[in-house]
Amino acid sequence: MLPVLAVAAATTTLAGCPVFPASNPWNEDVSKLPVAAHSAAYVKSIGLAARLHPDFASRTYGIPFAVVPTAQRRVSIRFTDYPDESDRGPYPVPLGARVEGGSDRHVIVVQRGTCRLFELYGAARTARGWSASNGAVFDLRSNRLRPKGWTSADAAGLPIFPGLARADEVVGRRTITHALRVTVPRTQKGYILPARHFASSDTDPDLPPMGLRLRLKAGFETRPFHGQALVILKALKRYGLIVADNGSPWYITGAPDRRWDDDDLHALGQVPGSAFEAVQTGAVTR
Known part of the structure; x- marks a missing residue:
């Protein structure tokens, strides 16, 4: 609690x-x-x-973010390092979404209508979508936490x-x-x-x-x-x-x-x- x-x-x-x-x-x-x-x-x-x-x-x-419409097309996400602690795709992340500079390479998207937050760590574009070390999805209208022991796009398992x-x-x-x-x-x-x-x-x-x-x-x-x-x-x-x-x-x-x-x-x-x-x-x- x-x-x-x-x-x-x-x-x-x-x-x-x-x-x-x-x-x-x-x-x-x-x-x-x-x-x-x-x-x-x-x-x-x-x-x-x-x-x-x-x-x-x-x-x-800094860490950029994008706001996308409810109708944003979802693309596949291939998780490379923490697939068992990542929320499954697809994610509504545009192929042109800005990636944080440096080694962390975060990508953050807020979706209108659904009020969902999508975050990637170690993100890179692929032919079909994105690859990432791991990813997390949060409902911005809820206090629900990630499962115990799960990381996120941040080491603490928190939303960024x-x-x-x-x-x-x-x-x-x-x-x-x-x-x-x-x-x-x-x-x-x-x-x-x-x-x-x-x-x-x-x-x-x-x-x-x-x-x-x-x-x-x-x-x-x-x-x-x-x-x-x-x-x-x-x-x-x-x-x-x-x-x-x-x-x-x-x-x-x-x-x-x-x-x-x-x-x-x-x-x-x-x-x-x-x-x-x-x-x-x-x-x-x-």
């Missing part, structure tokens, strides 16, 4: 679909939750002096899309009402719901588990920040971050968009890891 947290005042939407219910952990206010017992150790392992880093920008930098910073929220609504996805260098062999999968053999309890929720401390001074950076920092105080994958410390993820102000986002690099704390949202499953 998912922990009962404070419900967000408003749930983000896209293409006429909620990005999961207001009661979903991605959308829940964690600003008043107690600090986790291992918070200091978790944050130290991620990096006290390492700085917050926006892993997205105004051009091709709800954890992206999106310019349409920041520029338009000037508010983010959900947690953001974050990577950390090392994780332990364990996860906290809504994560369903770990990607480590290390049993050190001082390492963060997948699904760990972190928040910007309430006392962190945000007055030097403005614009898009300030909107993001306000969200990190209220909704925080969810550990979703192994990677560089304090890298938060967003979708590339020409509306991003790269100079403004660069100011986030002034925020040290020591400004964060882990909050208690549930027990670690090992």
Whole structure:
């Protein structure tokens, strides 16, 4: 069972679909939750002096996504690495869908009407459709989790899309009402719901588990920040971050968009890891 947290005042939407219910952990206010017992150790392992880093920008930098119509033609998906932990195709992924640059090669599609989210990891086009290391399908109107122990297009078995910073929220609504996805260098062999999968053999309890929720401390001074950076920092105080994958410390993820102000986002690099704390949202499953 998912922990009962404070419900967000408003749930983000896209293409006429909620990005999961207001009661979903991605959308829940964690600003008043107690600090986790291992918070200091978790944050130290991620990096006290390492700085917050926006892993997205105004051009091709970040994880892109596409919105497709209900009638989008479905194509075959050949899963190469985790077929037993992937949701079977076909998927409505256009052959021209944008692929994330770098080694992860994520492809993300939201389908109108059905309100389904389709995500691929390690994606590559084939003559008939796509191949991918693995893939996952989520109902954006449901809190249903993946089967226990299953990965997804993210190591934690979580959806990627709800954890992206999106310019349409920041520029338009000037508010983010959900947690953001974050990577950390090392994780332990364990996860906290809504994560369903770990990607480590290390049993050190001082390492963060997948699904760990972190928040910007309430006392962190945000007055030097403005614009898009300030909107993001306000969200990190209220909704925080969810550990979703192994990677560089304090890298938060967003979708590339020409509306991003790269100079403004660069100011986030002034925020040290020591400004964060882990909050208690549930027990670690090992």
